[in-house]
Every structure is written in C-alpha cells, then in structure tokens.
Amino acid sequence: MQSSAVSLQEIVDSALESHLGKIGALLPVLYSIQDKLGHVPRQAVPMIARAMSLSRAEIHGVMSFYHDFRSEPAGENIIHLCRAEACQAMGARKLEQHVIRRLGIGFGETTADGLVSLEPVYCLGNCACTPSIRVNDDIHARVTAQKFDEIMDCLEAKS
Amino acid sequence: MALRIFVPRDATACALGADEVADSISKGAKGRGTDVEVIRNGSRGAVWLEPLLEIQTDAGRVAFGPVAPGDVPGLFEAGFPGEADHPLSLGPVDEIPWLARQQRLTFVRAGLGDPLSLENYQALDGFKGLERALALEPQAIVDEITESGLRGRGGAAFPTGIKWQTVLDAESDGENHQKYIVCNADEGDSGTFADRLLMESDPYQLIEGMIIAGLAVGASEGFIYLRSEYPHCRKALEEVISRAEQAAYLGDNICGSGKAFRIDLRIGAGAYICGEETSLLESLEGKRGMIRFKPPLPAVKGLMGLPTVVNNVLSLAAVSTVLAKGAAAYRDFGTGRSRGTLTVQLGGNIKRGGLVELPLGATVRELLEDFGGGTASGRPARAIQVGGPLGTYLPESQWDVALDYEALAGIGAMLGHGGVVVFDDTVDMAQQARFAMEFCAGESCGKCTPCRVGSVRGLEVIDRVIAGREREFNLALLDDLCSTMIDGSLCAMGGLTPYPVRSALEYFPEDFSR
Numbered sequence: 001m002q003s004s005a006v007s008l009q010e011i012v013d014s015a016l017e018s019h020l021g022k023i024g025a026l027l028p029v030l031y032s033i034q035d036k037l038g039h040v041p042r043q044a045v046p047m048i049a050r051a052m053s054l055s056r057a058e059i060h061g062v063m064s065f066y067h068d069f070r071s072e073p074a075g076e077n078i079i080h081l082c083r084a085e086a087c088q089a090m091g092a093r094k095l096e097q098h099v100i101r102r103l104g105i106g107f108g109e110t111t112a113d114g115l116v117s118l119e120p121v122y123c124l125g126n127c128a129c130t131p132s133i134r135v136n137d138d139i140h141a142r143v144t145a146q147k148f149d150e151i152m153d154c155l156e157a158k159s
Numbered sequence: 160m161a162l163r164i165f166v167p168r169d170a171t172a173c174a175l176g177a178d179e180v181a182d183s184i185s186k187g188a189k190g191r192g193t194d195v196e197v198i199r200n201g202s203r204g205a206v207w208l209e210p211l212l213e214i215q216t217d218a219g220r221v222a223f224g225p226v227a228p229g230d231v232p233g234l235f236e237a238g239f240p241g242e243a244d245h246p247l248s249l250g251p252v253d254e255i256p257w258l259a260r261q262q263r264l265t266f267v268r269a270g271l272g273d274p275l276s277l278e279n280y281q282a283l284d285g286f287k288g289l290e291r292a293l294a295l296e297p298q299a300i301v302d303e304i305t306e307s308g309l310r311g312r313g314g315a316a317f318p319t320g321i322k323w324q325t326v327l328d329a330e331s332d333g334e335n336h337q338k339y340i341v342c343n344a345d346e347g348d349s350g351t352f353a354d355r356l357l358m359e360s361d362p363y364q365l366i367e368g369m370i371i372a373g374l375a376v377g378a379s380e381g382f383i384y385l386r387s388e389y390p391h392c393r394k395a396l397e398e399v400i401s402r403a404e405q406a407a408y409l410g411d412n413i414c415g416s417g418k419a420f421r422i423d424l425r426i427g428a429g430a431y432i433c434g435e436e437t438s439l440l441e442s443l444e445g446k447r448g449m450i451r452f453k454p455p456l457p458a459v460k461g462l463m464g465l466p467t468v469v470n471n472v473l474s475l476a477a478v479s480t481v482l483a484k485g486a487a488a489y490r491d492f493g494t495g496r497s498r499g500t501l502t503v504q505l506g507g508n509i510k511r512g513g514l515v516e517l518p519l520g521a522t523v524r525e526l527l528e529d530f531g532g533g534t535a536s537g538r539p540a541r542a543i544q545v546g547g548p549l550g551t552y553l554p555e556s557q558w559d560v561a562l563d564y565e566a567l568a569g570i571g572a573m574l575g576h577g578g579v580v581v582f583d584d585t586v587d588m589a590q591q592a593r594f595a596m597e598f599c600a601g602e603s604c605g606k607c608t609p610c611r612v613g614s615v616r617g618l619e620v621i622d623r624v625i626a627g628r629e630r631e632f633n634l635a636l637l638d639d640l641c642s643t644m645i646d647g648s649l650c651a652m653g654g655l656t657p658y659p660v661r662s663a664l665e666y667f668p669e670d671f672s673r
Contacts, residue, residue: 023382023463024445027428065447065604066428068387080388084349085544088594089507089582090535122431122548122598124388125352126171127580128206128505128512137390141174 011036012047026052026062030069039070067119075110075117077155079103080134083120086127090142095131098145102152115159116152161196162240163215167270168199169359170391171352177210179228184212187235195240201360203270204514205257211270213252214240222252257530263516264492264500265476269360275398277406280363286408288482292371293416300375301327304478306486312353312502313343313434313471314546314575314651316564319478322468325458326376329466338378339467340369341443341457342475344385344392345427345434348547350578353502354472356514358385358392361476362399366422368475370413371482372468373420381422382462384439387429396424431602435650436469438604449604450650471576473502492518501562507544507580508534520566524558526579538583542591542667546575548598549655552591554666572658588667593621595659603652610653613644617660624671634664634671 015032019025029048033040040063049056063069081099083092103111103118110117126132129141135151143151166172166181181197188195205211208224223234226247237245249255263269272279280286292300305320331338342365346354358365369381385393400422403409411419425443427433433442437451440462461467481489492500501519503526505512510532523543527533534540542552545562551572553560560566567574582591599614620637624630641657648654664671 022423024425024443026445027425027442031426031428061447062445066430068427068429082349084598085548085591085594086350086506086578086580088591089580089586093590121388121429122602123347123349123351124170125346125355126174127350127352127507127578128509129171129175129209130507132174134388134390139170139174139391141171 008037008041008044009047012044012051016048016051020051026054026059027066030059030063034069038074039072042071073110075114076159077115077136078117078119078134080119080121080124081107082122082124082126082130082132082134084123086123087131090130092131095143095145095148099133099148102149113159115155161194163196163198164240165198165200165213165215165220165270166210167202167360168274168391169202169356170389171206171356172202172209172211173391175209175225176228180210180212180226180231183228183231184240187231188240191235193240198273200272201269201274202356203252203258204266204356204360204516205255205511206513207511208249208255208257208513211249211252213270218251220252222249222255223247224249257511257513260530261516262492262500262518264480264489265357265364265473265502266361266514266516268364269356269514274360274362275395275402277363277399277402277408280361284483285363285479286367288479289367289370289408289414291482292374293414293418295374297327297375297377300371300482303486304375304481307481307489308486309474309477309481309489310564311471312473312477312576314348314573316574319470319474322458322470323372323375325456326378326466326468329459331465333463333465335379336377337380337465338376339462339465340372340376340378340381340475341436341440341462341467341469342369342381342383342472343434343436343439343469344383344389344472345439346389346472346576347386347431347434348549348576348578350506350544350580351504351547351576352506353504353514353577355389355392357472357476358389359395362395363403364476364479365472366399366403366408368478369422370408370420371478372470372475374418376466376468378468379419379421381420382443383422383424384427384433384443385424386427386433393424393426400424430604431598432604432650432652435652437650439469440467447604449606450652452649501574501577503562503577503579505531505579505581508536508540508583509581510535519563520561522559522561523553523579526562527558527581531581534581534583536583536585538585540581541584542582542586542588542663544580544582544591544659545578546573547578548595549651549658550575550578551658551662552588552666553662557666572662573655588663588670589621589625589673592660592663592671593618593625595656595663596621599652599656607647607649607653609644609647610649610656613640613648613653614656616640617644617656621660625673627672630672637664 019028211224433448438448442448596617
C-alpha cells in the first residue's frame with residue numbers, strides 16, 4: 001500500500017505542476033489524474049485541497065456536480081449510451097433495454113468482470129444517424145441490438 | 160501525379176465507417192498499383208451520404224456515397240477510381256441537389272480539404288477577415304459586427320455587436336486591463352451538431368473569429384469550453400491551436416502586428432447546464448457549474464469578474480465571414496430582422512438528415528419534405544421538436560411556420576441552436592413530456608427552486624396523469640407548475656423545460672389518456 005500511496009502523490013503532483021496557477025485549474029487537475037488512473041481516488045482529494053488552498057468539501061462538491069468525474073475505478077471500457085431525443089426518435093429506448101439486458105448492469109455500474117462501465121449521455125452530436133453510442137472515444141451510428149452485440153463480442157474477444 | 164481521393168474524418172463519418180473505408184481504398188489502390196493520395200477532408204454535413212467519398216478529376220470532384228467499408232471492393236471492380244458505373248455513384252459533388260440547393264456562408268469550406276491544414280484554410284480565403292481586422296481600430300471592428308446584424312447563434316439570438324460594444328466600453332480592473340473571449344462550445348442540445356461539424360470541418364474559422372473578437376474588445380486571452388462528449392473535436396482543436404501558434408496567428412505577436420492573443424482549450428465534464436453562459440464561466444473558474452444571477456452581465460463582470468465576450472461557436476465563426484466579406488454582404492442574407500443564414504440540423508427519424516444552411520425563413524415542412532425526404536422509418540411524421548430539448552414539439556398543423564426567430568416566437572416556439580428532430584407516428588408524446596422533466600431534474604444546477612424542485616414534482620405529476628390518477632386535477636396542477644417554472648426560474652433550463660411539456664399536452668392530448 002505504501003508504494004501506491006507514493007505513486008498517487010506523484011501523479012497528483014504532476015497534475016498540479018501542469019495546471020496550478022491557471023484560471024480554474026481544478027477541472028484540468030482532476031482530469032489529469034483521472035486520465036492516468038481512470039478515476040480520482042478519494043485519497044487524492046486532501047492532497048489537491050492542500051495544494052490549491054481549497055477545502056475537501058469544495059473538491060467533493062465539484063467532483064459530484066459533474067457526471068464525468070469518478071471516485072471509483074471504471075471498467076476497462078466505458079460505453080456511453082445516448083438517451084436524448086434524436087436517438088429516442090430512432091428506437092434508443094428499446095436499444096437501452098437490450099443493452100441493460102446484455103450487460104446485466106444499469107447506468108453508473110460496471111460489469112462484474114470489469115470489462116464495461118455503462119453511462120448515459122445526452123447527445124453525442126451524431127443526430128442524423130441514430131441511435132448513437134460511444135465506446136471509449138469511438139462513436140457508433142445507427143446502433144441496433146445486433147450491432148451492439150457485435151461491438152460487445154469484439155470487446156470481449158479483445159480482453 | 161497521384162489521384163486525390165477525399166474521405167471525411169469527422170465523428171459522424173467515422174461512426175459510419177470512414178476510417179475503414181479510407182483504409183480499404185489505400186490498400187485496394189496499392190494492390191492494383193494505382194497511385195492514390197487519400198485525403199481526410201471535413202464533412203460537408205450530408206450525413207445521409209456519409210461516408211461521402213470524392214475523387215478529384217479535371218472536371219471537378221465526383222462523389223460516391225454512402226460508401227460502407229464493404230462497398231470498396233465492388234467499387235474497384237466497377238472501375239474505381241476511374242470512370243465507375245456503380246449504384247453509389249452520385250456524379251459531380253456540386254450538383255447533388257441536397258447540397259446544391261443550400262446557400263452556404265459559415266459552412267462554405269466544410270468538406271473542401273483537410274480541415275487541419277493551415278495552408279488549406281489560407282488557400283480557401285481563410286484569415287482574410289483577420290487581415291482586415293488587423294488594419295482596423297477596435298471600434299471599427301465592433302461597428303462592422305453591429306452593422307452586419309449578426310445575432311448570437313447559440314440560442315438566445317442576442318445581437319453580437321451590442322455584446323461586443325459593452326465589453327469594449329467596459330473598464331477592466333484586472334491586471335493589464337485583461338478582458339476575455341470565451342467560446343461556448345458546450346453544444347449540449349440534443350439534435351444539434353453544427354458546432355461540432357464546424358470545429359471538425361473548418362476549425363480555423365473559429366480560431367480566426369476568436370482572434371478578431373480579441374482585437375475588437377481588447378482581450379488577449381481566449382478560452383474554448385468544449386464538451387467532453389466530442390472527443391474528435393478535441394483532437395482537431397488541439398491540433399489547429401498548436402499549428403496556429405507555430406504560424407504566429409496565435410501568441411504574443413499575431414502576424415507581426417505586435418498584438419497578442421492566446422487560446423486555451425478547456426474540456427467540460429458532462430454537465431448540460433454548463434452551456435448556459437454564466438454556469439460555463441463558473442465551470443471555467445474551476446467551480447460547480449451553478450448559474451449566476453444576471454445582472455451583472457458577463458460582458459461587464461464575466462470570467463474572474465472581468466469583462467468577457469461569451470459567444471457560441473457559429474457566432475464567432477460568422478465574425479470572420481463578416482469581416483472578410485463586409486457587413487452589408489452578410490446583412491443582405493436572410494429575412495426581416497433575422498439576418499444571415501440559418502444552420503438547421505435535421506436529425507432524428509429522417510431519411511436525408513444532416514446540416515442544411517439556408518437564408519433564414521425556410522419552413523419546417525420544406526426542410527422535412529424537400530431536404531429530409533420524409534422519415535427514415537417510412538412512416539408518417541407526427542411531431543417535430545425544434546430548438547433542442549427545451550424546444551416546442553410542433554404538430555403537422557404548425558409545419559408551415561418559417562424558421563426564423565420572430566415567426567417561431569409568434570407560435571410560442573423558438574429556433575434555439577437550430578436543431579430539428581423528427582418523430583414518426585410511433586412516438587408516445589406523454590413519454591416525451593415526461594422525459595423533458597426527467598432531463599431537467601437530472602441536469603438542473605440546483606440554484607433556484609422552480610427548476611430544482613419543479614422538475615422533480617413535474618415528473619411525478621406527469622406519471623400520475625399517465626397512470627390515469629385524478630387526471631383533470633393533475634393536469635391543472637401540471638399547468639400551474641409549468642407557469643411557476645417559466646416565470647420563476649433563473650435561467651432557460653427551468654424556464655423553457657415547460658415548452659416541450661406544454662406543447663405535447665396541447666397538440667397531442669390523446670397520448671395522455673391512453
């Protein structure tokens with residue numbers, strides 16, 4: 001445990017070094033840590049607080065306000081399923097039921113094998129070829145239940 | 160000389176397989192010994208034809224689309240990239256009616272070349288507006304914008320010139336009298352993707368507009384606040400900012416003028432409310448995206464309490480056109496008080512969706528039928544939501560309304576950011592009304608009670624209506640709640656959420672009593 005605590009401090013320090021002094025540095029600092037670790041561990045909060053002269057409550061307040069910040073590790077892959085109107089118009093509600101059945105988890109949860117975290121998203125800007133999902137940084141268009149299964153088969157094969 | 164083949168690189172084209180298409184073309188050409196240069200251009204916005212492949216010929220560019228990765232071997236067999244008689248052949252790209260009927264100002268360069276190439280932008284008359292602005296006094300630049308009649312494209316349609324004048328006139332008590340330019344690239348409205356397309360297909364235009372804004376109001380620092388849901392955009396912007404810095408369009412000495420302007424790209428974190436300008440400023444300052452009371456306006460006390468221009472992506476992009484072509488040329492597009500062009504994003508259940516740029520004033524029906532070609536499902540269209548998730552659902556009886564700010568306001572609707580989302584007759588409008596409240600409950604910043612609590616209660620009341628419990632009583636309660644949200648909310652989130660709800664109730668009452 002000692003060694004991981006040291007490396008966390010190093011990650012936090014490097015994030016602070018890159019962004020401290022900028023206007024509104026907190027979000028870039030949090031992102032920088034999350035980009036490396038997949039989440040912002042709770043132990044990082046007092047370290048950031050001390051360096052930025054903020055209270056831990058302020059940092060918790062910011063992290064909990066935004067959907068993108070995580071306190072717990074995410075799955076190996078993050079799937080964002082669009083729930084907004086342009087996707088609804090092409091069957092996103094049905095797709096959502098299928099996705100939840102196939103993964104066996106709900107929004108904000110991670111599969112038991114750690115392969116996938118499922119998150120809702122409200123628009124990926126891909127509204128003329130819906131329904132859309134985002135798998136990590138890739139957007140997929142006109143996603144049907146079958147196409148989703150193919151994407152999942154591919155992720156499973158890769159892991 | 161290598162034959163030039165264009166395959167778009169934007170998020171939508173890639174979502175439809177453009178990377179794989181580009182890859183198969185390179186491999187296929189190599190296998191046949193054909194000398195081919197594959198250029199990843201921006202998208203023209205004809206989403207229904209994506210991936211839209213173009214070949215440079217002596218007579219101009221010819222197009223094929225939509226080309227799925229599996230279509231490429233067949234194309235080669237038909238003679239591609241030479242004369243190819245193939246079902247996907249579209250002929251000269253400029254003669255595709257869907258594109259030819261548009262009148263593009265802001266999106267005129269989209270799709271023409273590699274959007275990340277600064278040389279390509281310069282060759283297509285880029286930075287002409289900046290050149291002119293560098294020779295003008297700040298007041299003269301602001302006057303040009305005011306005279307052009309440009310109105311904010313983010314949704315509120317506020318005259319850009321008036322906003323800039325306020326910032327120019329405001330005294331900054333910051334260090335070195337700092338003022339800021341903030342680009343609102345938090346395009347969260349569902350059904351809208353024009354900002355994304357511009358940033359991926361012609362990103363230097365935004366950079367140019369921001370520099371001009373900085374020169375106009377005396378700001379040397381700019382921020383782009385981009386939503387995290389746009390990873391392709393992020394890569395494009397990082398690249399063009401870096402290239403513009405290297406070419407001295409950004410930095411301490413813009414084009415040798417002695418004037419400074421820098422751009423910092425910031426990524427949002429998945430909060431819809433941060434598209435509201437004061438919430439965005441709080442977020443840029445590293446705080447929770449809680450909206451601020453207005454006044455003071457951001458133009459007077461914005462980022463870090465200093466005078467700040469907050470403009471949408473398309474507004475800032477249009478600035479470069481206004482300066483390059485002159486205020487009068489821009490103003491003479493459009494109808495009545497709605498100047499310039501309208502960038503409609505046709506989405507949802509639509510056969511031929513994508514980005515349509517026209518002078519303001521086309522009707523909803525023209526868009527649906529002439530451009531859209533009806534629904535994708537082939538079933539009758541039933542409801543069209545105009546203006547994003549806070550926009551009104553229009554029934555067929557209202558589709559002859561012109562898409563401009565005044566005409567839509569006249570029927571209690573709004574243009575917003577130009578999103579047009581089509582639903583066919585399988586839509587359950589009670590569920591759509593319910594979703595509007597659910598979305599508001601999830602995304603409210605929580606500062607004011609009508610929005611924070613009203614949306615949760617609204618959801619409960621709609622559920623009781625749908626369940627048929629004390630229907631008349633609950634409908635009256637819902638109407639009363641909607642009035643409270645409209646009149647009592649601090650910003651558009653709570654203030655406009657009742658619009659989709661009320662329009663669903665007014666025009667589609669049968670869906671609430673099943």
